[in-house]
Every structure is written in structure tokens, then in C-alpha cells.
Amino acid sequence: AETSGTFLSENFSADLIATHSEITHSAVTLFSVRHGRVVGSRSWILDRADVLEGESVIAAMISKIYSELDAPSEILVDEIPEDAEVIENWLTEKAGHRVSVAQPLRGDKLEVINTVKRNANQALIQYLSKRSNDSAVSGRALEEIANLLDLPELPLRIECFDISNIQGKHMVASMVVFEDGQIKKSDYRRFAIDDEAGFDDTRAMHHVLTRRLKRYLAERNVDNSEVSDLGGARPKFAYPPQLIVVDGGAPQVAAAARALAELGISDISICGLAKRLEEVWLPESKEPIIFPRHSEGLYLLQRIRDEAHRFAITFHRSKRSKVMLESLLDDIPKLGESRRTALLEKYGSVTAIRKASASDIAMIPGIGSNIAELIVTHLQSEAQTQGHINMETGEIT
Structure with missing residues (x-):
């Protein structure tokens, strides 16, 4: 457990309790401080159902903890319960001395208490990570999704599927895959979208679903055993999902449904998960x-949607970085298209090429x-004028 490096007075003795919650479960962590020192810590996982x-x-756990432990005179929490x-x-009567429950708002x-909360967060992450690999839990989540x-x-x-862009620029899409409730990274796909098309998020979703499903229609009748005998790789899009999830609400779902209808596909279900x-x-x-x-089912849908968002953001950043490198190389004299292409293929980002020495670049x-x-020389002079821009992400720092 992470412990606090904060100096506390030798006169300070209290229990500190903090929580961290997700849809299905909460973690509660207790630090026992006596005479300014952390003498013990413990975490519990609580099924929110x-x-x-x-x-x-916090109220439920205080009752549980102090039905088993003796309460000190002071209990500090990350949020004050309504009751x-x-x-x-109840604590005062049980302990035989005055017990106060308070929320610290400043100072040591x-x-x-923030350290205690971070420990609760880590405890919950560890628990949910192990739990996500439990086939029984995944099975219940899939059954709930199917029923509802x-x-x-x-x-x-x-x-x-998730769309990522900044004000309509550098638009990309991601496709992540879960099989039997588990991540299948080998089937993840990324889609670059031409900015010249002028798509908004909804039209981009229709465009990407159309591309993915056209590939499915083209590859679904391929004989995998024949491909294997010939030494080829199995088609990437040959397997249809039972469910497509889009990041968004009614407009995005309508766009996805329209893509399926236009291709004559009626045996794949669609839903959207709106963030708000x-x-x-x-x-x-x-x-x-x-x-x-x-709900276990909702938690699984959230995991899938968040993974698609993470994957899209990663691709989006790499695409922006490449676009920035292309722009920078355009300003350097004596670099024709073939040389710019060679540099882009070798380095891919402004950050990477700036780390290279002249001798490294000369070998291309x-x-x-x-x-x-x-x-x-050009990169060094550019760095002086662009010193406050993160060239990896394009963000002002």
C-alpha cells in the first residue's frame, strides 16, 4: 500500500477512511494513525448490489468496520455520509467515549486522506482486473446484455467503434473486439479517415461501419482451410459480431443501422452507449x-466503449504527430517528395526525428x-520558436 510521506503531529491519532467506486463494486481503505504514524492499513471490496x-x-462500511474494531476518538473520511x-x-455509544466523523478540507x-483514496482506487483496479478474467462473471454480463x-x-x-478528432481534423476511428467478454487485441483495427471528406462524427461512423462490413461480406465465404494450405493468413474481417456497439447515442446508432441496412445485413445487432x-x-x-x-452487463459495455476510446485516441495522437512532421519537413529546402517519404517512414514523428543525430539521418x-x-539545423531553429508546444500531441504546454 502507498503510505503518506506527510509529517503528522505526534499528538494526532485517528482512523482515515476513503472509498473508490465503479458501477458494480466499491473499494474502501482504512489507515490507522496513532501518534502521528500509520500503524496499519486494510482494504475491503464491497458489492454495490x-x-x-x-x-x-461510506456509511455502510463504517457500520461494518466498527462492528468488528474499536473506534478511535476521531474518524476522518473523504466524504461525509448524510446520516x-x-x-x-452509534459509534460513541459503542466505544464508550466521544467519537467524531469529519472530512478534512485542507492541510496535512x-x-x-487523498493518499488513502489512491490506495482504495488501486485496490479496486486490482480486484476488477482479476474479476474481468472470470468466465462466470463474463457469462453473466453477456446474458444480461442479451436479455435487456x-x-x-x-x-x-x-x-x-469510436471516432476521434479535434474540430473535425485528423479524424480516425477504432474497432476493438471482445470475445466471450474478454479483450481480443489481435482483431483490433484502425481506420484513417480523409479530412477532405468533411465528415462529422455521425457520417464518419456510417462510413467506417460500411468499410468494415463490406470487408466482411467480401471475406465471409473464403475457405480458411484452403487459405491455410496455401500458406496465407486468415481474412481479417471474415467473422461477424453478434453485437456492434457504437460510442454515442441515437444519432450514431441510426447511422450505424443505416450502414447495415444499405448492405442488406439483418443478422447483426446494434446498440450505442452515450457517455453523458x-x-x-x-x-x-x-x-x-x-x-x-x-449491472454487470453495463459495466462490460463501458469497458468495451472505454477501450475503443483509448485505442482511437492513441491512433489519433500518432496521426497528428505524423501530420506535424509532414508540415515541418515541407518547410525544409532540398527535400523532395521521395526524401520526405523516406524520413516519414523512418521516424514517423517530430519527437523521433529530433532525437536522431545528423549521422543517423544521413544513413537514410x-x-x-x-x-x-x-x-x-532547421529542427533546432524550429524548436526555439515552438518551445512551448508538445510536438508529440500538438498541445500547448
């Missing part, structure tokens, strides 16, 4: 599907030592 409606996680006065009275105590979305079969293969309220949308539905409060066919020195 076991928490009473209207009861906070704090009732809890204080706040720093320590009225799917004809379990969605054993789910593909999720985590609503699940179906085609032609006027109202979203409401999953239970701490067609460059030579004189042009390499010219490139290095």
Missing part, C-alpha cells in the same frame, strides 16, 4: 434502455551528410 437503496458506501450524526451517536490531513437488448443469441463477439448518462440506445428507439443500477537512402546537417 449489497448496499441498501439510499445508503452511501453522520446518527453514525457518530487532506493530503493523507432482446438479442436472439449471446453476443459472444462484440465489436465497438451511460444510456444504452437501440435503432429506432425513442427511449434508452435502462440497465440495473449496478537519398539523404547524405549535407542534407542531414540542413535538417538538424
Whole structure:
């Protein structure tokens, strides 16, 4: 567990409790501080379905912890429960001395409670990571998704699509795949989208789904055994998903449904997961599907959507970085198209080429030592004028 390096007075003794919650579970971490030193720490995982409606996680855990442990005079928490006065009275009566429950808002105590909260976060991440590989848990989540979305079969293969751009520029899309509720990175795909097409997110979603599903239609009848006998690789898009998830609400779902309809595909289900309220949308539905409060199915859909977003953002950053390098190389004299192409293929980003020496650059066919020195000199002068821009991401720092 991470412990706080904050100096606390030798007169300070208290228990510090903090929580971190996701849809299905919460982690609660306790630090016991006596005479200014952390003398013990412990974490609990709580299934949120076991928490009473209207009861906070911190209130539920205080009751659990101090039914087993003796309460000190002071308990510090990361959030005050609504029934704090009732809890204080119960603790005081049980302990035989006055017990206060408070939330630190500044100073050393706040720093320590933030450390406790980070430990709770790590405890929950570790638990959920192990749990995500549990086939029984994944099976229950898939059954719940199938039931609530009225799917004809379990969605054993789910593909999720996400669009990433900044003000319509450098647009990219990602496709991530989960099979049997588990990540299948070997089937992930990225789609570059031409900025000249002028797509917004909705039209881009239609475009990408059309590309992916056209590939499926072209490859679905390929004989994999024949391809294998000939030493070839299996087609990348030959397997259809039972469920396509798009990042977005009703407009994105409608665009995806239109792509399937135009290709004559009727045996693949679609839903959208909107970020704002985590609503699940179906085609032609006027109202979203409401999953239970701490649903395993909703948690799985969130994991899939968040993974698609992460994968799209990673691709988007690399594309922006390459575009920035292309722009920078255009300004360097004596660099024709073939030389720029060779540099782009070798380095791919401004950051990478700036780390290269002139001798390294000179080894690229067609460059030579004189042009390499010219490139290095130009990059150094450019760095002085662009010193406050992150050349990896394009962000102002």
C-alpha cells in the first residue's frame, strides 16, 4: 500500500477512511494513525448490489468496520455520509467515549486522506482486473446484455467503434473486439479517415461501419482451410459480431443501422452507449434502455466503449504527430517528395526525428551528410520558436 510521506503531529491519532467506486463494486481503505504514524492499513471490496437503496458506501462500511474494531476518538473520511450524526451517536455509544466523523478540507490531513483514496482506487483496479478474467462473471454480463437488448443469441463477439478528432481534423476511428467478454487485441483495427471528406462524427461512423462490413461480406465465404494450405493468413474481417456497439447515442446508432441496412445485413445487432448518462440506445428507439443500477452487463459495455476510446485516441495522437512532421519537413529546402517519404517512414514523428543525430539521418537512402546537417539545423531553429508546444500531441504546454 502507498503510505503518506506527510509529517503528522505526534499528538494526532485517528482512523482515515476513503472509498473508490465503479458501477458494480466499491473499494474502501482504512489507515490507522496513532501518534502521528500509520500503524496499519486494510482494504475491503464491497458489492454495490449489497448496499441498501439510499445508503452511501461510506456509511455502510463504517457500520461494518466498527462492528468488528474499536473506534478511535476521531474518524476522518473523504466524504461525509448524510446520516453522520446518527453514525457518530452509534459509534460513541459503542466505544464508550466521544467519537467524531469529519472530512478534512485542507492541510496535512487532506493530503493523507487523498493518499488513502489512491490506495482504495488501486485496490479496486486490482480486484476488477482479476474479476474481468472470470468466465462466470463474463457469462453473466453477456446474458444480461442479451436479455435487456432482446438479442436472439449471446453476443459472444462484440465489436465497438469510436471516432476521434479535434474540430473535425485528423479524424480516425477504432474497432476493438471482445470475445466471450474478454479483450481480443489481435482483431483490433484502425481506420484513417480523409479530412477532405468533411465528415462529422455521425457520417464518419456510417462510413467506417460500411468499410468494415463490406470487408466482411467480401471475406465471409473464403475457405480458411484452403487459405491455410496455401500458406496465407486468415481474412481479417471474415467473422461477424453478434453485437456492434457504437460510442454515442441515437444519432450514431441510426447511422450505424443505416450502414447495415444499405448492405442488406439483418443478422447483426446494434446498440450505442452515450457517455453523458451511460444510456444504452437501440435503432429506432425513442427511449434508452435502462440497465440495473449496478449491472454487470453495463459495466462490460463501458469497458468495451472505454477501450475503443483509448485505442482511437492513441491512433489519433500518432496521426497528428505524423501530420506535424509532414508540415515541418515541407518547410525544409532540398527535400523532395521521395526524401520526405523516406524520413516519414523512418521516424514517423517530430519527437523521433529530433532525437536522431545528423549521422543517423544521413544513413537514410537519398539523404547524405549535407542534407542531414540542413535538417538538424532547421529542427533546432524550429524548436526555439515552438518551445512551448508538445510536438508529440500538438498541445500547448
